[in-house]
Amino acid sequence: MDWAYFLQQLINGLTLGAIYGLIAIGYTMVYGIIGMINFAHGEIYMIGAFHSLITFLICQAAGISGILPLTLLLMLFVSMVLTSIYGWGVERVAYRPLRGSFRLAALISAIGMSIFLQNFVQISQGARVKPMQPLVEGGITLMESANFDVQLSYMQIVIIVLTFVLMVVFSLLIAKTSLGRAQRACEQDRTMAGLLGVNVDRTISTTFVMGAALASVAGMMVTLYYGVIDFYIGFLAGVKAFTAAVLGGIGSLPGAMLGGLLIGLIEAFWSGYLTIEYKDVATFGILVLVLIFRPWGLLGKPEVEKV
Amino acid sequence: MTDNKLLEVEHLTMRFGGLVAIDNLSFNANKREITAIIGPNGAGKTTVFNCLTGFYVPTEGRLTLHAEDGPRLLERTEGFRIPRNNGVARTFQNIRLFTGMTVLENLIVAQHNRLMEASAFSIAGLFNLGSYAKAEKEAVEKAKFWLEKVGLYEQADWNAGNLPYGSQRRLEIARAMCTDPSLLCLDEPAAGLNPRESAELNILLQSIRDDQGVGCLLIEHDMSVVMQISDHVVVLDYGKKIADGDPEAVKNDPAVIRAYLGEEEDDELPPEVAADLHLDPKAH
Numbered sequence: 104m105d106w107a108y109f110l111q112q113l114i115n116g117l118t119l120g121a122i123y124g125l126i127a128i129g130y131t132m133v134y135g136i137i138g139m140i141n142f143a144h145g146e147i148y149m150i151g152a153f154h155s156l157i158t159f160l161i162c163q164a165a166g167i168s169g170i171l172p173l174t175l176l177l178m179l180f181v182s183m184v185l186t187s188i189y190g191w192g193v194e195r196v197a198y199r200p201l202r203g204s205f206r207l208a209a210l211i212s213a214i215g216m217s218i219f220l221q222n223f224v225q226i227s228q229g230a231r232v233k234p235m236q237p238l239v240e241g242g243i244t245l246m247e248s249a250n251f252d253v254q255l256s257y258m259q260i261v262i263i264v265l266t267f268v269l270m271v272v273f274s275l276l277i278a279k280t281s282l283g284r285a286q287r288a289c290e291q292d293r294t295m296a297g298l299l300g301v302n303v304d305r306t307i308s309t310t311f312v313m314g315a316a317l318a319s320v321a322g323m324m325v326t327l328y329y330g331v332i333d334f335y336i337g338f339l340a341g342v343k344a345f346t347a348a349v350l351g352g353i354g355s356l357p358g359a360m361l362g363g364l365l366i367g368l369i370e371a372f373w374s375g376y377l378t379i380e381y382k383d384v385a386t387f388g389i390l391v392l393v394l395i396f397r398p399w400g401l402l403g404k405p406e407v408e409k410v
Numbered sequence: 411m412t413d414n415k416l417l418e419v420e421h422l423t424m425r426f427g428g429l430v431a432i433d434n435l436s437f438n439a440n441k442r443e444i445t446a447i448i449g450p451n452g453a454g455k456t457t458v459f460n461c462l463t464g465f466y467v468p469t470e471g472r473l474t475l476h477a478e479d480g481p482r483l484l485e486r487t488e489g490f491r492i493p494r495n496n497g498v499a500r501t502f503q504n505i506r507l508f509t510g511m512t513v514l515e516n517l518i519v520a521q522h523n524r525l526m527e528a529s530a531f532s533i534a535g536l537f538n539l540g541s542y543a544k545a546e547k548e549a550v551e552k553a554k555f556w557l558e559k560v561g562l563y564e565q566a567d568w569n570a571g572n573l574p575y576g577s578q579r580r581l582e583i584a585r586a587m588c589t590d591p592s593l594l595c596l597d598e599p600a601a602g603l604n605p606r607e608s609a610e611l612n613i614l615l616q617s618i619r620d621d622q623g624v625g626c627l628l629i630e631h632d633m634s635v636v637m638q639i640s641d642h643v644v645v646l647d648y649g650k651k652i653a654d655g656d657p658e659a660v661k662n663d664p665a666v667i668r669a670y671l672g673e674e675e676d677d678e679l680p681p682e683v684a685a686d687l688h689l690d691p692k693a694h
Contacts, residue, residue: 281525
């Protein structure tokens with residue numbers, strides 16, 4: 104066994120998994136609080152990627168793209184803010200009017216929203232693949248062997264560290280602050296939370312905003328990591344992140360992160376050792392298996408039917 | 411007398427399509443009093459609560475809450491604003507605690523608004539800044555006060571869902587009180603309690619009335635609770651008020667007895683049927 108090759112796949116898988124995890128949090132939080140799958144979430148991630156690219160181009164035009172930390176921070180900040188507005192708007196326009204309606208209505212509305220956003224970006228930004236120049240270059244060589252050098256690029260370090268920091272911050276937000284407490288209360292009993300003075304509508308909006316902000320970070324990371332984006336990247340990434348959320352146990356925040364990492368690792372190892380063409384088959388095969396054998400996921404709680 | 415009014419219900423009517431659930435109901439509930447609403451099943455008691463707490467918008471009528479900062483029209487207030495600033499708090503017939511949270515957290519969620527104001531929409535909360543830390547400390551103090559009051563101090567870190575039934579009921583009342591209400595609406599708080607727990611509940615409610623100065627509105631089927639602790643009883647039947655007064659007067663009101671026990675059935679039977687029944691009671 105070639106350990107160098109294994110280590111490289113592990114690093115690649117963790118990077119990919121961190122990105123999936125960030126998107127999966129949006130699915131899992133929205134599912135937790137209103138019990139629906141926000142299928143437009145992948146599109147939000149794609150829009151986040153576009154926002155970061157556009158911000159970069161503006162920075163370049165303004166001549167400040169040479170100052171790398173400033174550019175990166177601006178990209179992160181602008182992309183998070185603008186994408187959050189999209190997340191808020193999607194909830195306001197497509198889901199809130201349907202909240203009292205049957206569950207399928209919101210789901211269909213989500214799919215409609217997803218198609219709308221995809222086409223909106225396709226028309227407004229063009230259908231061609233958008234290139235992004237690499238901003239964070241270089242890396243560390245961890246290990247050298249006869250035919251293979253293990254590389255950990257600085258970009259991968261940025262992705263993994265940033266994801267970790269965001270995870271900690273969001274976990275604290277949910278566990279410690281009154282906003283997080285209100286979110287958990289709404290998750291369990293929205294009516295009762297409202298009776299205790301919690302503004303349920305605003306809490307749900309905040310959840311969408313938080314999910315969108317995290318997805319936009321994922322979008323920016325992908326833009327910088329792969330260097331190409333187009334209007335269609337949201338679909339596959341969205342469905343994979345959804346798989347990650349289901350695998351981890353939908354509704355569970357640590358579950359989403361764990362599921363994301365696992366899906367990233369599975370994809371990396373499958374591509375590395377088996378066939379790269381079948382990596383999506385592997386991922387969605389897992390979705391099917393989880394749904395059949397453990398629908399509540401790894402960290403979720405099985406729903407106990409009360410008699 | 412007028413400045414003692416806490417809740418004024420005037421000509422409240424609630425229709426669901428053709429069904430009239432509440433028909434022109436008017437009554438008052440006073441400060442520092444326990445007002446019981448009683449009546450047979452389906453009389454519209456819970457509907458009154460649903461109108462008061464913003465679940466239903468009444469078809470007609472006015473609901474005025476005389477809180478400390480002046481009168482408020484409840485039927486024009488959005489649901490989640492009703493509990494704010496010494497508003498209305500409520501419990502349900504079935505227990506609706508946040509079972510996935512600890513006992514203490516249940517009580518802190520009820521103080522969400524004050525904490526939210528102090529934390530500048532949670533940003534200060536995340537960094538544990540001074541104003542928020544202080545507000546949170548106060549919230550915990552208040553929660554502890556109520557935990558002690560309902561005898562659950564030791565169980566503060568339990569999952570609320572793991573408490574025994576009677577304790578869950580008391581926790582619900584404590585949670586409602588943590589919103590600092592001026593009116594507390596209790597929907598059958600004694601349901602499912604054993605006699606001892608029920609007696610403890612009486613003491614708790616009397617203390618809420620006398621020590622906290624909060625007006626209570628109580629729906630209850632357990633007549634011993636109603637007769638012992640309420641200062642004022644309103645009786646509903648088919649959405650109409652049939653009696654209103656102190657417990658003793660209501661108990662002896664013929665209209666109330668009729669609503670609970672029904673009319674003398676025999677008088678309404680056709681004479682031949684009645685005759686049959688009396689002639690041959692062992693038939694069938």
